[in-house]
Amino acid sequence: MKKRLLAIVAAGVLSAGSLAQAEDLKIAFADNLSSLDPQLNNFAGDRSAGLFFFDMLVNNYYNKLLPGLATSWKNIDPNTWEFKLRQGVKWSDGEPFVAEDVVYSINRLINKVPGSVAPFTGYVRTIESITVQDPETLIIKTNVPNPDLPLNLASVHIVSKHGTENAGSEDFNSGKALIGTGPYKLSSYTPGARIVAEKNPNYWAEQPVWDKVDYIYTANAASRTAALLAGDVDVIDKVSVSDLPKLQKEPKVSVFPYNGLRVFLLQPSFNPDVNQYITDNNDKPLDKNPLLDARVREALSLAINREAIADRILQGGVTVASQWMPEGSIGYNPDIKPIAFDAEKAKALLAEAGYPEGFKLTVHVPTDRYPLAPETIQAVAQFWTRIGVKTNVEVVPWAVYSSAARKNEYAMSVIAWGNGTGEASYAMVNILATVDPDKGLGASNWGHYSSEKLDGYLAQVTTEFDDAKREAIMRDAAVTVSEEVGVIPLFHYKNIWAAKKGLVVKPLSSDRTVPAMVSKE
Template identity: 60%
Template sequence: MKHLAISTALAAALIASAASAQDLRFGYTDPISSLDPQLNNHAGDHNAGQMFWAALTPKDTGGLVPWLAESWTLIDPQTWEFKIRDTANWTDGTPVTADDIAFSYERVRDVPGSVASFRGFVRTVESVEAKDPKTVIIRTNVPNPLLPTNLSTVYVVSKHVGATATTEDYNSGKAMVSQGPYKLESYVPGDRVVMTRNEDFWGDKPEWQRVTFRYIANPAARTAALLAGDVDVIDKVSLSDLQSLRDNDAVTVHDYPGLRALLLQPSFNPEPSEFITDKSGKPLEVNPLLDQRVREALNIAINRDLIADRVLRGGATVASQWMPEGTFGYDPETGPIAFDPDRAKALLAEAGYPDGFKLTMHVPGERYPMAPEAAQAIAQFWTRVGVETQVEVVPFSVYSGRANANEYAMATIAWGNGTGEGTYAMTTILGTVSKEKGLGASNWGRYSSAEHDRLLEAATSEFDDAKREAIIRDAVKVVSAEVGIIPLFHYKNIWASRPGLKVVPWTSDRSVPMQVSSE
């Protein structure tokens, strides 16, 4: 891709055309599936959710985050008391009450049309009681020291509006009676969200009075929009443009280590798949990915260092597990994953596939930065060891439903690790799929491990941080040995802006106007 450059005259025009000091124009990457904050646990939906809604508890971002509970107390191992802020009101002036909390945690368990449910975060909630309008008693079915962390991911919606509202009512604005830092002005799906500051918000108000949140899926188009002065900030900067933007005095690049991991999810479906065939194209009667030796062969056939250097161009770090080094639950004894194509060939032969087979892997085209390009590189490595691989790039609107239904032989997911610790992924992408238990909502490959699930249960109820981290590290070892997922990279969080703006990380890799300020 040709690097974009900017002339001195154009730089001056960019600065001159910037919005007023109270307006912000943000070009974002992750599509929003809905303004219903409880529909899908997608990155783009979280971006929108954090602008309009609050959770009961805060997320740990190193900075201010709006939250509804001003305090919480562990009464006994299975009982928590939360105090809702006296000043917390809905945008129609109605106070936020304990009844809203109870309604929200019941609704989030089964929102019609969800393909990435939030139910896992309330899986231990047994009951929610309104002690008084501003006091909530939550009882859990097991001791859960991480309950406040789990609840930080679940946005609270109003009972008096939400009880009769559909997802479409949120998208149309009819049900957008919210309590976050912004209020909805307009929403055009697939294009933009326009919002105005909630002047009655109880927390510190954002700097920006009016924000235009504009969806620009194409990386080069995001860069062009910034350079032309059409937007003030862009996220997930194109790695192809990164160096030229760094060298550009009219642009400021803001980059930080990230939590988001790019992972492959092999399918554990025992049924024949159109995407796994013999070399003549005939579907195999037995799914070879069910054999741990085959999964291990694919895992070690990938030269991650080469892809990180040549494809990701310094925009990611090589991953051996779902959490990056230095985070809670990272296992220093696991990894790095060796690149060993000869061993990969031997494993395939041991598994009964000395001549390999054909495989199609799927990746969303506009969702994860450089994922299609990384997939093409991985396909070449797998083809070299005998697994002839082709890549199909699919629009995320189609991809998410088919991946969620386990229709793909090899799915791709970028997991944000939004709570900053290891059980978030254990619950949602690694736990054995169970709607009743709230596990595996994004476990697209249907990986299932009794030992992993036992460790998740143990970690969930362990109040000692050191012991809980040791349990998570044991789970890392289990998943790595079983090759339940194939970890690839951890993305760096990279934003670019016009001069005079400061962009700091929010939660995980979220992009919200609250993270942007004037220098």
């Protein structure tokens, strides 16, 4: 029994039960994929799909690190880690998994995968070298002491050297390079439509209960609900809050809501150059970016009635946020007070900053990415307009949005950050650190927020091995970001799945959607 349990959790999930007989499973999912290359983009949809086919050295299950392709790891000295590799593992094409595959996978990320717009470099940024000591032992040297290295590697999919070395990301989509050690292998992939996967007979752990999985991209929440009610699919993710009452009353359906880690926040642009999306009230460009003034950023934050948005638009499907980590998580600071809705103070701050008549601002939001994001930003625009910042909303497709946002072209960007590692340092590296591609910092810091204090806390937390001290540093960092209004948090999404009666959905530690989460009652 112990061996069986270890095999399940080592695959990255804990099954709620077992099936007497394996069956096929159909899942309608919301987050589109950019690629089946698990190392190309750090996007939610890509990350979920990656778990079908690939493994990590270390698995992170509800903030508990468990064996994956590495059976154990230890810190030899502050800058040296030893990882023992699982033996007898085969790739889906039958070739043996070897230590050189791990070396290749990590170096591929360090060298940046061509075409990536949301790289995984933040997870490997402290790795100086990785060497094979013997066939089952890897030695990883870091350029600074890094207590989070095993946690970081729990987000790094290991790809095959022999299948990937001479391939591009497009070869994963065709299936040519999609050679994994995970529980499934690819049957077919139609970009923007579906993935069909079947059991990987070479899988090293316990075989999955589902023989075949049809993973169907369905962007529209109402369409996902309709597909479930019609019996066309077995499971849907990211259930629309507007559909909750109907689904909860439906006898043929079970609903599974869980508090989530993903934070919805606004990223003001810290670009000092003239921006076409910020003008005076006569549509003339401003000579300086008003968002560089902390008083303006605070005014915008205070002007938002978060409770109203959570209640009227998200209908209870979120929890209001005043910092990027949710309550109870590692790095959440209970001393930070909720951000009050105070329109009068917001107006006073604008006047104090030199904008008594306000200005005009355009906010960009993706149309096909985050649940109810356009509706949320429309509400934000109304709140801002009431204090004199006349706000326009432009809704654009994710493919266009992500490229422009990454270049800091927008005046105000929107991101829903997953906080997937379960602790605050993940966002500190990726969305809050001063942008430095060479160091793997700020990969998703689209507003280019830059804070010496925050960067200092990141340097400290990166090298501190004492858990209590590390969390204290992260809590201090939360205070700094709050005081500087480096980002404007609005809420944390709840993760809501629904399934046909008789099925149970138990999630991973974040909002991934994979077949091993689903079992029979």
